[in-house]
Amino acid sequence: MTIVDSARIRLNCLSAALISMLILSVFSVALIAPAKAPANITLWMVLNSDPGPGYYGGYHNIAAKLVTEFAKIGITVQRVYYDPGDWESIIWGDQWNRTGDYDGDGVHELGVDGWDLTIFEWWLNPSSYIWLDEMAYSWGTPPTGWNIMSWNDTIADDLYQKAQTATTSAKHTQYMYLWQERFMHNPPVIPIYYANQYSARASYLDGWDDVAWLYDLSQLDINETKFNEVAPTTPYDRRSVGSNTVIWAAADDIWTLFPLGTLTYTEETVNVLKQGMLYRQSREDMTYPTSGRFTVLPTLAAANATWYQKPDGRWTARVPLRSGLTWTDGVEFNASDVAYTWELNLDNAMKSQSYGDFSYLIDEVNVVDRYTVDFVYKPAMGPDYDFEGYQAIGWALGMLPKHQLWDPAHPKRHPTNWSTQPYSSDPLPDSADGIIGGGTKQGLECLGPYVPVSYTGTPGAIETITFQKRANFVNTLGWSPTMPDQFILKIIGTATTRFIALRNLEADFIEYPTAPVSDWQAMSGWPTHRVYTYLYPASHPLWIQQRNPVLSNRYVRLALAHAIPYQDIFTNVLPSWGVATPIQGKTFILPSHDTYHPTLPTYEYNIAKAQMYMNMYYYAKDQANWAKGPLGDHDFSGLVAVPDYPIWVNNLGKSNVTWPWWPSNPIDPDNTNNGWVELNDIWYWGPNVGKEYPYSDPW
């Protein structure tokens, strides 16, 4: 039956329904659920107990301010702190889909769906939209993607899809503009700020960029003259380590060294260094930040991809690979390694962290010849001009040695239980002891610019790793011969200790340099350091879980957006965390990005407006006071328009009477708030066509 047929039948039934309504209306007063007073709403904010590693901005302090402000609009926020591992698991890990009783004690302690609110940063990589794609789409919920908010907006999906498959840059940008408008109209998160962030590195270190990061070490260099001038001998004897070694202090523990399991930036670092990437985001021409994007250059690939369509219509990116590269055991790198790496990545059973980044996009990866691979896209996808950008990040999807991992006992010849295998915890290549397939060193064979040669700590609890430059890689790719011979990675988990390590030059640069603005400014004249600010390429949102029915209502989310004291946070919180001049957030798109919507207004801190949005929610939910509500906005789009009319038709005759045989759920469009959707209600629609609630500005 078509919708039209269905509608006609409905109209035929309408008369009977209306007659029934007239009869029943005599009894209806007693049957209508009484209007409810707005109930106090409790939301559970689940926070990482450690706001330091990896997190600019003092989220605990921001959370405290939100508790105060949200209380003003009738929302109680309960803060719950978990250590980083548990927090991550609750937010998007194994327990992402957990509801109610988190710790299994029978007490419903975490709201409706495990978490309601949280705060953490999210990157938009300046070489592609990776990490935004699977965040943006409605279907991108874990494990397929990163839409941990359960944001469900088909209009936004449509706009985003059109942007990503646009055939011209202008169309791409236009649809991204429209997507950003939609985002702020129906916000999945409330981006609070973008950070102009203080950072520093040793003044003798050249060729380093905080954003291009370890993906491009091709110009990394220690200026020996400068080193001899300023490298300290006390309190840390940097000179004794030498000018041919660069030292990097990372923030996170290493849980696994298997690239598919990459979860922390430290693990990403190790993967980039030792496994190698097809492409890299390059700092060579420094188009960022002027363009907001990095140039992407081939690394293990020999050139950019060329696109063609298979006979079945699927778009395919053909990637040529470099020849002459070998793994650390001497075996040649070729197309079968790439295809095998991607076969594992696209197999959900392998539990790859980047499965969600690519599974919606790439169907299969096939060997064409010894040095050529085809990335075959899903039928609805591509050609995608971000292809190389995706490959340049991939959450450090470094290449895997097929010859080492191929398991004949596995039905798909995949490695079994990689998390418990020696290569998951042992940094040193298996061949390092000269005994391939045995001995004591059983880590992955390496292909990247550096190879681990020693470490301190134990597998599973690594403290430092010393890497040696690989001549085969550097020479074959033509990278700068000035790259230091050694690279020492130190894990320093505490932000303060890490900052001190930088200040004392125990490390030449550090991950997540976090210190008050005043501390950075005090260092700015030192000859030992180069102190600077840069736009950190992440947004810092309040995350909102929309599986909670309260938060699925966009009016509540807009209420939260208007109850955040932005300027107060910027002035009184962020400077303590090294954020010099924050920019108020809009969406995940960064101000530096070429598709950032420059004229899109930000949300304003306005408790009265926030309360108005809450009133609209109460109306929609409880019919508490129809005068406050969006009369005629039957689809809750915020605008009374023609599409609201058929919604009224489809709900005619419904009531909130709870008799089992009566059609229920009449909340809207019951514009008269009498418990019935009837003819009278449509008179409140017509005169309001064109109205948008509640204010005349966009949000």
Place this chain on the structure above:
Amino acid sequence: MKRKRILSTTSLLFALAMLASSLVRVSAVPESPYIMVVPEKTLDSALTPGSTYTVTIYTDYAGSNVWSWQFALTFNPAVLNGTEVVNGNLITTAKDPSAIFQAGVFNNTKGTLELTYAFFDYGTTTSGPGTFATVSFDVIGYGSSDISFMRDRTSLLSLDPDPIIDGVRDYYSVGDGFFSNKLIGDANTDRKVDAYDLRKLGKAYGSTVGPPPSSNWNGECDFNHDFAINKTDLSDLRSNYGKSI
């Protein structure tokens, strides 16, 4: 009473119009199926103040499931003043007595036409292509005017939840119009084409509307209204150089 309500929402509509205008206009040929202003551009210096200018809102959609349409427009009130909206041939009482047409309301201070829509009784549909309406303006000034849709309130609807054409989601399926009674080549709107115009053109030369627009983009120099300022515009200016009206 109706007018009062409308006035109370003008600031909203103006804000939305401004937001919409921050986006770049769609080029002349929208993607089918489309809704567009016909003619999509009029460059006629004979349309002096006192003339009447009429456009049609047209869709090429050929399906048989058309139930309703709606649109709203913005224009430059210093050049055009809206006078009348007449129902087109797509949704009419001749097709079905249930058809309801709302002509909408002009605001000739802000330069808007809003609340224009038509629909059948629920369950009745018709076939396209056809015209939504004709919109008439008095020409009151010398200059140019985009005739742009407010995209979040422009759509062609069936009885399905998803519109047939949605002004936002199908951005490139909605084609705006353009009117100019300026002498071609008159970039600074002083009624003559001279070295001052050439200088303006020189500054804007090579720019495109984007998005994002080139930093030197100046729509007043886009004489042929093709959203790029290039040798064609230079040729246009040259052909009228020295003329005035």
